[in-house]
Amino acid sequence: MIEPDFLHTTRTAYDSVAVQYAELFANALDDYPLDRAMLSAFADLVRADGAGTVADVGCGPGHVTALLHRLGLTAFGVDLSAEMIAIARAAHPELRFDVGSMTALALEDGELGGVLARYSIIHTPPERLPEVFAEFHRVLVPGGHLLLAFPAHDKPSELAEAFDHKVALAYRWSPDPVAELLRETGLLQVARMVREPEENERAFQQAHLLVRKA
Numbered sequence: 023m024i025e026p027d028f029l030h031t032t033r034t035a036y037d038s039v040a041v042q043y044a045e046l047f048a049n050a051l052d053d054y055p056l057d058r059a060m061l062s063a064f065a066d067l068v069r070a071d072g073a074g075t076v077a078d079v080g081c082g083p084g085h086v087t088a089l090l091h092r093l094g095l096t097a098f099g100v101d102l103s104a105e106m107i108a109i110a111r112a113a114h115p116e117l118r119f120d121v122g123s124m125t126a127l128a129l130e131d132g133e134l135g136g137v138l139a140r141y142s143i144i145h146t147p148p149e150r151l152p153e154v155f156a157e158f159h160r161v162l163v164p165g166g167h168l169l170l171a172f173p174a175h176d177k178p179s180e181l182a183e184a185f186d187h188k189v190a191l192a193y194r195w196s197p198d199p200v201a202e203l204l205r206e207t208g209l210l211q212v213a214r215m216v217r218e219p220e221e222n223e224r225a226f227q228q229a230h231l232l233v234r235k236a
C-alpha cells in the first residue's frame with residue numbers, strides 16, 4: 023500500500039529530531055500541573071472501568087507512557103518514528119513500544135481500555151482526522167476513554183488552522199468542532215480543559231478533550 027505523504031514527511035521529520043526532542047521534553051510535564059491532572063483523571067477513569075490496556079499513540083520518547091505506567095495502568099507506546107521508539111525502548115526497557123501509525127493501528131477491535139493521543143494528531147491533515155478518530159473508536163472497548171491534547175484556536179467555525187511547527191507542518195484545532203467530530207464517531211465528551219499558554223507555547227491555548235466510547 024502506498025503511504026500518504028503526510029505520514030512519510032512526519033516520520034522523517036521526527037526521526038531527525040528524536041534525540042533533541044527527548045532531551046527537551048524529558049521533564050516537560052513538571053511545568054504543566056493541569057495537564058498532569060487530566061492524565062491522572064484519565065488513569066482513574068480507566069482503572070475504574072476495569073483497567074484495560076492503554077495505548078499512548080504518538081508516544082514520542084515515551085515519557086508520558088512511563089507516567090501512565092506509574093499511575094498504575096498497563097500502558098504501551100506507539101509512534102510513527104522508529105527513532106523515537108528506539109529512544110523510548112532504551113529509556114524504559116520495562117515497557118512495550120511499537121512502531122505504528124494512528125491511521126491503522128495493529129490492534130484488535132475493542133482491545134483497549136484507553137487511548138491517549140497527546141499532541142500527536144497535530145500533523146494529521148484535517149480531512150484525515152475522521153479516519154483517525156474512527157480508528158481510536160475501533161480499538162476501544164465500549165465505555166473506554168480517549169484523552170486528546172492539542173494546541174487550540176478559538177474560531178468555532180473552523181476545524182483546523184495550520185501553523186509553522188518547528189518539526190513538520192502542524193494544525194491547531196478548535197475544540198467545539200473536534201468534539202462534534204468525535205461525537206459523530208461515537209466518542210462522547212466527558213470533560214474538556216482549555217488552559218492558557220505557558221511561556222514556551224507560542225500564545226496558543228492548550229486543549230484536553232476527554233471522551234468515552236458509547
Ligand SMILES: C[S@@+](CC[C@H](N)C(=O)[O-])C[C@H]1O[C@@H](n2cnc3c(N)ncnc32)[C@H](O)[C@@H]1O
Pocket residue numbers: 029032033036047079080081082083086100101102103106122123124125139140141142143145146
Ligand atoms: C509533538 S510529539 C508528541 C510526543 C508525546 N506524545 C508528548 O506528549 O511529548 C508528536 C509525536 O506524534 C508522532 N506521530 C505523528 N503522527 C503520527 C501517526 N500518524 N501515528 C503515530 N505517531 C504519530 C510523532 O512521530 C511524534 O513522536
